[in-house]
Amino acid sequence: MNIGLILGLVFGAIPGLTVILCIVLFLPFTYTMGPIDSFMFLLGIYCAGGYGGSISAILINTPGTPHATATMADGYALTKNGQSKKALNIALQASTFGGIFSAFTLLFFAPQVAKFAQKMGTPEYFLVCLFGLTVIAGVSGKSLIKGIISGAFGLFIATIGLDPMTGSTRYIFKNINLYSGFDLVICLIGLFALSEVLAKSKKSNQVTLSSLEEIKSESGKISKKEYKRMALPSLMSAVIGVIIGIIPGTGASMASFVSYDRARQMSKHKQEFGHGSIEGIAAAETANNAVTGATLIPLLTMGIPGDGAVAIMLGALMINGLTPGPNLFAKHGVTMYAIMIGLIFVNIFMYLQGKTLTKYFARVVSIPVSILTPIIVIFCFAGAFSVNTSMFDVGVTLAFALIAYIFGKLGFSTIPVLLGLVLGAITEENFRRSLILSDGSYKIFIGSPIAIAFLVVIALTIIIIGINKIKETQRSA
Amino acid sequence: MNSFLHMLKKLDGKVDRLGESLEGRSVNFYPSLVGPLVFLAFAVGAFLLMPSQVKVQENMATTARTFPTLLLQIMIAGSVVLLVTEIAKIVRKAEIEVIRIELLTEIKALIILVMLVLYALAMPLIGFIVSSLLFSVAMLYYFRIKKGTYYLIVVISALVIGVIFRYLLGVRLP
Numbered sequence A: 001m002n003i004g005l006i007l008g009l010v011f012g013a014i015p016g017l018t019v020i021l022c023i024v025l026f027l028p029f030t031y032t033m034g035p036i037d038s039f040m041f042l043l044g045i046y047c048a049g050g051y052g053g054s055i056s057a058i059l060i061n062t063p064g065t066p067h068a069t070a071t072m073a074d075g076y077a078l079t080k081n082g083q084s085k086k087a088l089n090i091a092l093q094a095s096t097f098g099g100i101f102s103a104f105t106l107l108f109f110a111p112q113v114a115k116f117a118q119k120m121g122t123p124e125y126f127l128v129c130l131f132g133l134t135v136i137a138g139v140s141g142k143s144l145i146k147g148i149i150s151g152a153f154g155l156f157i158a159t160i161g162l163d164p165m166t167g168s169t170r171y172i173f174k175n176i177n178l179y180s181g182f183d184l185v186i187c188l189i190g191l192f193a194l195s196e197v198l199a200k201s202k203k204s205n206q207v208t209l210s211s212l213e214e215i216k217s218e219s220g221k222i223s224k225k226e227y228k229r230m231a232l233p234s235l236m237s238a239v240i241g242v243i244i245g246i247i248p249g250t251g252a253s254m255a256s257f258v259s260y261d262r263a264r265q266m267s268k269h270k271q272e273f274g275h276g277s278i279e280g281i282a283a284a285e286t287a288n289n290a291v292t293g294a295t296l297i298p299l300l301t302m303g304i305p306g307d308g309a310v311a312i313m314l315g316a317l318m319i320n321g322l323t324p325g326p327n328l329f330a331k332h333g334v335t336m337y338a339i340m341i342g343l344i345f346v347n348i349f350m351y352l353q354g355k356t357l358t359k360y361f362a363r364v365v366s367i368p369v370s371i372l373t374p375i376i377v378i379f380c381f382a383g384a385f386s387v388n389t390s391m392f393d394v395g396v397t398l399a400f401a402l403i404a405y406i407f408g409k410l411g412f413s414t415i416p417v418l419l420g421l422v423l424g425a426i427t428e429e430n431f432r433r434s435l436i437l438s439d440g441s442y443k444i445f446i447g448s449p450i451a452i453a454f455l456v457v458i459a460l461t462i463i464i465i466g467i468n469k470i471k472e473t474q475r476s477a
Numbered sequence B: 001m002n003s004f005l006h007m008l009k010k011l012d013g014k015v016d017r018l019g020e021s022l023e024g025r026s027v028n029f030y031p032s033l034v035g036p037l038v039f040l041a042f043a044v045g046a047f048l049l050m051p052s053q054v055k056v057q058e059n060m061a062t063t064a065r066t067f068p069t070l071l072l073q074i075m076i077a078g079s080v081v082l083l084v085t086e087i088a089k090i091v092r093k094a095e096i097e098v099i100r101i102e103l104l105t106e107i108k109a110l111i112i113l114v115m116l117v118l119y120a121l122a123m124p125l126i127g128f129i130v131s132s133l134l135f136s137v138a139m140l141y142y143f144r145i146k147k148g149t150y151y152l153i154v155v156i157s158a159l160v161i162g163v164i165f166r167y168l169l170g171v172r173l174p
Helices: A002-013 A019-032 A034-058 A064-078 A084-115 A122-139 A144-159 A184-202 A224-246 A251-267 A279-296 A296-302 A307-320 A333-368 A369-388 A392-409 A415-437 A442-446 A449-476 B002-022 B033-052 B066-091 B104-127 B128-142 B148-168
Strands: B025-031 B099-102
Touching: A002 A019, A002 A034, A019 A034, A019 A184, A019 A307, A019 A369, A034 A064, A034 A084, A034 A279, A034 A307, A034 A333, A064 A084, A064 A251, A064 A279, A084 A224, A084 A279, A084 A296, A084 A333, A122 A296, A122 A307, A122 A415, A122 A442, A122 A449, A122 B002, A144 A415, A144 A449, A144 B033, A144 B066, A184 A307, A184 A392, A184 A415, A184 B104, A224 A251, A224 A279, A224 A296, A251 A279, A251 B066, A279 A296, A279 A333, A296 A307, A296 A333, A307 A415, A369 B104, A369 B128, A369 B148, A392 B033, A392 B104, A415 A442, A415 B066, A442 A449, B025 B033, B033 B066, B099 B104, B104 B128, B128 B148
Parallel strands: none
Antiparallel strands: B025 B099
16 A cells, blocks of 8 residues: 555656556556455555645646646745745645545445445446446547547447357457457556657657756644635535546546635635635645545446546456445455545555655656656556567557557547446446347336436536537637 | 667767758648548448458347447447538638647657557567667667666666566566
8 A cells, every 4th residue: 555655646746647557557566466455555546646746736837647737826836935845735634634535435425325226227327337428528628529439439449359248259350369359458558658658759858847946944834724714625625526526437637626616716815816825725635635535436336437547446356356336345345344444544644655755756756758758668568468468468558559649639538438448348238238128129228217317417417518618619719 | 889889870860860851840730620530430441340240140139239330320420520510610611620730749759659669579579678678778869868877777677677577476578
């Protein structure tokens, strides 16, 4: 867990490296661990990455992760005023609060959601998957239709291989390596890790990140009055983060921006926002860590990941023989409660590590890109090979890196592709089982109150996303 | 050794001259037209290949083709909607999205891709560690790095990664 925390902090702090990249690179290391150890390791990366992004956002005005963008303006403004330590303290304490709030939410709500999930049948499961895909298609990128096409592409790639229901082969072109389809980890290494290497081609010469300001010997103390100011925005942001985290397909970036905006609207010091507002930093950082536990709720209870990073953790669960779903708590209750309680400790240790080691982690933001790039590639190739001990997988990784690069040029996001790959099998299985039960009739998808409720939610989501996109287009025109 | 270094210097010079000639040159690219066309072509191609690639048994409520067919239909429908929207903008003489693609940047990305492919091809032939060392040195040279410490760091990192995977994780790398 502590190694995961350190890795998460480092990867989160370095701009250009992401939490997803870190989880993808180090997932193969978990194959030899038990379920609790591997999950604690990955959760350490996930939680610490949320805080790590704020280090570079605050110190050098560059967010280490997309989640930290909302922290950047106010955090860097405080640094320019000689209060970088205070800003880092606020970010750390807010992240810890958000993470622990979220961990307790997971502990108390997940078993209840699991009981509700037991009432869901195959049509409802299919509609939950569809809801997750719709949300992610809408929030990733500029266009809902492009997001839907990306998601459909990811789902299609997931169908390649043997059809689990009939045993027919699909699009394998007589290649035996494709019988079991594309491994999720291989695709992710290509889509999110190697593609970054191609994107770094814009920086052909040695690039060192802009000079790092030494953390001045200010005390960094937060007064009681300042704690009082941050209390309500932090609590509100924790709730927002949990709600957004539970919805499949969303993520910490959305949570941090929504919370930042809410904190600004209810603040008595609105003029400070964007110029060093402690409430702004507290709100954004609380929210982006409050997502961490909440995203595990749909993952553990229904097998539907709350965001991209958690989608990869699904792989860690499956490798250890834990199939997410409503029966997971019934069959592996001890393991599940250990993981949920472990998340509380992850956040506590994140606070302790952050308190003592931030001034050292702050230096990692100046590691040159030219050193990182070859190391990342070697890690990627070794990781891709290690999955099935096959060079074919290394080739697949390269192919997906090229696909991600092309997607970027064409303005299509790869996040819906990720979700399509993760949810492909479960979505198809529930879709086809539903049609078999209904003898091919689509009426089964409006056959129960839960199914109708999900359909209404999906329709409302599409309408809201559509309206927001139209408003954005009109604003920019 | 001297002739190898001399060859490298000559290559360096040629590459620098090529870079100078491409500096600032760019082409206009219309992603909102090209993107939907690419996906349309992909989906239509997959449809045409389906009869030969996906065998089914008749008279079943769902078959191995049901879900892929639905997905390809969604891709085609989405691509057509995007294309029609863009064509309507062109007809109305409204602005469509255009980005300038810097030729130099794209060629740099292509060079990195070629290096990655060569690395992957070399791995089973000369082994993981040797190919990783050569690749790391080549990447640093490509980034025009002169500092010896950087080369040392990446070489040591390549060795450490190889050792971790071989002895800690028990993975038999090539």
